[in-house]
Amino acid sequence: MSTHLLRNRLIYFVIGFVFLIVAFLFVGFGYYLSNPAEKGGDAQVFFVREGATLNVVADELESQRIIKGKRLFLLWARLMGYSRSIKAGEYRLSSAMPPLKILETLSKGIVITHPVTIPEGYTIKQIGELLEKKGLVKNEEFLAITCDPDVANRYGISAKSLEGYLYPDTYQFDLGLSPMSIVEVMIKRFWEVIGPLREKIEQSGMTIEEVITLASIVEKETGRAEERPIIASVFLNRLKKRMRLETDPTVIYGIKDFSGNLKKKHLTQRTPYNTYVIRGLPPGPIANPGKEAIEAVLFPAKTNYLYFVSKNDGTHHFSKTLTEHNKAVQKYQKKRRTRRRKTS
Numbered sequence: 626m627s628t629h630l631l632r633n634r635l636i637y638f639v640i641g642f643v644f645l646i647v648a649f650l651f652v653g654f655g656y657y658l659s660n661p662a663e664k665g666g667d668a669q670v671f672f673v674r675e676g677a678t679l680n681v682v683a684d685e686l687e688s689q690r691i692i693k694g695k696r697l698f699l700l701w702a703r704l705m706g707y708s709r710s711i712k713a714g715e716y717r718l719s720s721a722m723p724p725l726k727i728l729e730t731l732s733k734g735i736v737i738t739h740p741v742t743i744p745e746g747y748t749i750k751q752i753g754e755l756l757e758k759k760g761l762v763k764n765e766e767f768l769a770i771t772c773d774p775d776v777a778n779r780y781g782i783s784a785k786s787l788e789g790y791l792y793p794d795t796y797q798f799d800l801g802l803s804p805m806s807i808v809e810v811m812i813k814r815f816w817e818v819i820g821p822l823r824e825k826i827e828q829s830g831m832t833i834e835e836v837i838t839l840a841s842i843v844e845k846e847t848g849r850a851e852e853r854p855i856i857a858s859v860f861l862n863r864l865k866k867r868m869r870l871e872t873d874p875t876v877i878y879g880i881k882d883f884s885g886n887l888k889k890k891h892l893t894q895r896t897p898y899n900t901y902v903i904r905g906l907p908p909g910p911i912a913n914p915g916k917e918a919i920e921a922v923l924f925p926a927k928t929n930y931l932y933f934v935s936k937n938d939g940t941h942h943f944s945k946t947l948t949e950h951n952k953a954v955q956k957y958q959k960k961r962r963t964r965r966r967k968t969s
Contacts (some may be wrong), residue, residue: 646907648686662693666720672729673716674896675801679708682731691720691727698724707732708731714801738797743913745793746844748878750793752913770804780812782834789837789910790815818916825923836922841910844918849939853921858928858944868931870900878911934958 671691673682677701687695702708707728713738718727741759743752753767766775770776771787782790787808792815798807819826819833826836843857859869876891879881879898892899930943932950935958944950 645819651789661719661721661723662690663720666690668717668719668721670737671716671718672711672800673711675713675803677711677713679703679711682711686718686727691718691722692724694707698728701725702728712736712801714799736799737799738799740795740797741798743791743793746794746841746912747916748912749786750786751790756798756807759798761798761800761802762807767808768806772809776808783832784834784909786909787812789834789841789913791913792818793913793915818919821873822919831922836908836919836963837914838906838910840914840918841912842870842872842874844914845912845922846872847941850917852941853918854924854926855928855930855943856933857921858925858931859930861922862929863932864882864905864907866931867904869902869904870906872900875907875911877899879907 628689669689669691671686671689671950676951679699683695683699683702686692686698686744688943692698701724705728710732712734716735717737718730722730736849739759739761740758741761741802743755746820747755749768749771753762753764753771756762756767757764764853771791772785777784777787777790780787780790784790791808791811794811794814795915796807796810798810802810826833829836833838839857839860842860843853846856847853860872863870873887875898876894876896880891880894880897892901895902897903898911900907928943929945932944932947933941934944934950934957936942940958942953944953
């Protein structure tokens with residue numbers, strides 16, 4: 626047999642051998658990737674920390690017995706380019722899931738989300754406390770970001786903080802999100818709501834900042850949807866007449882560590898937010914208003930009212946003159962005092 630023939634046979638043998646090895650590896654990979662570590666395994670929470678490497682993730686998956694054969698897992702992840710696409714967050718994984726499914730879940734970022742409802746009229750401080758209770762952020766970090774004027778300016782807001790611009794809504798957040806990412810989601814939602822109202826804001830003669838500031842006051846003054854346009858009309862009428870707004874929620878916002886008991890001395894205390902002392906609007910929003918409060922400012926009721934007082938049932942009595950207002954105050958304050966005596 627010639628040397629040339631032997632050489633060809635050797636080449637074919639090597640090629641065949643390599644092919645068998647590749648086929649074996651392919652079958653082995655296929656079997657590994659499609660078969661779970663443990664059939665019927667319970668689901669468990671698995672957390673990928675920000676910046677965690679694929680090695681670290683694979684180690685933790687193996688230590689929690691979600692996968693077996695860490696080396697095969699790593700090899701396939703690198704071959705398919707998953708090593709750079711693993712996303713941080715909280716996942717619900719199980720040893721009953723095939724490794725291929727686990728990799729797809731991690732690379733697509735199919736994380737567990739937590740619903741968070743931010744009520745209308747919440748302040749930045751209240752939102753931070755709520756998010757911290759949910760385990761999503763540290764309140765201090767959240768406040769550091771939202772009270773930074775440079776951050777506000779970055780989002781096109783001419784203000785000292787993001788108070789008023791964190792839109793109250795129900796959100797789905799995951800534990801892997803940074804405080805800044807959460808803030809961005811809320812601001813993005815704010816601009817989505819404001820978008821269709823931009824033309825009306827320009828027609829109002831007010832800036833966006835002024836509209837949101839007044840809307841935040843309306844939001845804090847009443848929870849009744851039907852009263853918002855009337856409350857807004859009162860404040861707009863007072864502003865036109867250069868009267869002080871004289872609204873308690875602004876005073877409260879300007880008091881550091883407010884105890885919950887508003888006293889007469891507070892109404893004369895000079896702060897940037899005391900509208901019993903200053904004229905015009907306070908320097909910024911006092912809460913984060915919802916769409917209805919914003920629309921109330923842009924589409925107020927047509928009234929001549931200049932005053933209102935609580936009727937102690939969630940509604941208000943509106944007056945055009947100070948004399949009428951004083952009578953209403955005496956009437957409803959007397960009722961309130963009577964109730965206090967009966968319950969004390």
